[in-house]
Amino acid sequence: MTVTVEIARRGSAPRERRWVCRKCASEHDPAVVKANLSVCPACGYHQRIGARERISQLADEGSFVEYWGHLRTLDPLEFVDLEPYPERVREAQGASRLTEAIVAGTATIAGTPAVLAVIDFGFMGGSMGSVVGEKLWRAAATAADEDRPLVAVASSGGARMQEGALSLMQMAKTTCAVDVVNEARVPFVAVLADPCTGGVVASFVSLADICVAEPGALLYFSGPRVIAQTTREALPADFGTAERNLLLGHLDAVVPRAELKGKVANYLRLLKGGGQHDGPERYGSSRSRGGRTRRLARYASSRVAAAFKNPGSEPLGGSGAAAGPAEEPPA
Ligand SMILES: [Zn+2]
Numbered sequence: 001m002t003v004t005v006e007i008a009r010r011g012s013a014p015r016e017r018r019w020v021c022r023k024c025a026s027e028h029d030p031a032v033v034k035a036n037l038s039v040c041p042a043c044g045y046h047q048r049i050g051a052r053e054r055i056s057q058l059a060d061e062g063s064f065v066e067y068w069g070h071l072r073t074l075d076p077l078e079f080v081d082l083e084p085y086p087e088r089v090r091e092a093q094g095a096s097r098l099t100e101a102i103v104a105g106t107a108t109i110a111g112t113p114a115v116l117a118v119i120d121f122g123f124m125g126g127s128m129g130s131v132v133g134e135k136l137w138r139a140a141a142t143a144a145d146e147d148r149p150l151v152a153v154a155s156s157g158g159a160r161m162q163e164g165a166l167s168l169m170q171m172a173k174t175t176c177a178v179d180v181v182n183e184a185r186v187p188f189v190a191v192l193a194d195p196c197t198g199g200v201v202a203s204f205v206s207l208a209d210i211c212v213a214e215p216g217a218l219l220y221f222s223g224p225r226v227i228a229q230t231t232r233e234a235l236p237a238d239f240g241t242a243e244r245n246l247l248l249g250h251l252d253a254v255v256p257r258a259e260l261k262g263k264v265a266n267y268l269r270l271l272k273g274g275g276q277h278d279g280p281e282r283y284g285s286s287r288s289r290g291g292r293t294r295r296l297a298r299y300a301s302s303r304v305a306a307a308f309k310n311p312g313s314e315p316l317g318g319s320g321a322a323a324g325p326a327e328e329p330p331a
Helices: 030-035 051-058 085-096 130-145 161-183 224-231 242-247 257-273 286-309
Strands: 065-067 102-109 112-119 150-156 188-197 210-213
Touching (some): 051 102, 051 112, 051 150, 085 161, 102 130, 188 257
């Protein structure tokens, strides 16, 4: 029998773990990086963060109340790839300490009440299976019922292949969920974090009233290799980046993490004040609605004008609420 004994040299300091930037390879104290919202202090690289950390950055302290944490996926297809699907889910639960790839609930964001749903890439690539779709649906229905804006943060590889067609159906389901918040005249803001691809970028997040992304985030439906092979054309070096998506009009803004909470809160306040409709008053008093709508229109026009004068600045867009009388949200 061999026994290995490690003896530390007297007086030697314990080895400090350093955080190494994936982009610029600079080394930093992990506590400093954490305090900098997991952004590299040297180059601004935005490290991927989990749902819990994201919620702690966006929600006011102590305001987040998680809903629907009891929902668990089934295995109706009895799917086995290298291992059975339930086994994969159990491993992901153990590694991430989450029950599914999405955490959702209510919170206040800089004082504004909201429904917050965050997809975590660390749980099976943030893939959208039945539970992710169901929680997004419930988040949207709650937003509509309680007149709270919906804020979704997504970092996802797309559909969950282990659930086959059931996973693809979540694209339709979450698209209908956006209809629910639109019909209820409730604002919907989406934040795309690295990476956001496949069925998630091709469904609900792209339908938000305001859709923003973090700097350097990769956002596309199919990856550059697949597209280059299919089209047999060289793709631009910045293919799929948030910055290129902004240039092409797929995004309303690229927002650094340090500004994200303030910007999202501003968007919610901006959208709360706007929207003329004949249905029940959702936000603010009818006395102030006309003034707010005019201010919103003036603000939007000035931002669009500024964006055209100054390329690279932040244009404000989004479809806003649909026209016509408001209907009561489904129960
Ligand atoms: Zn760096």
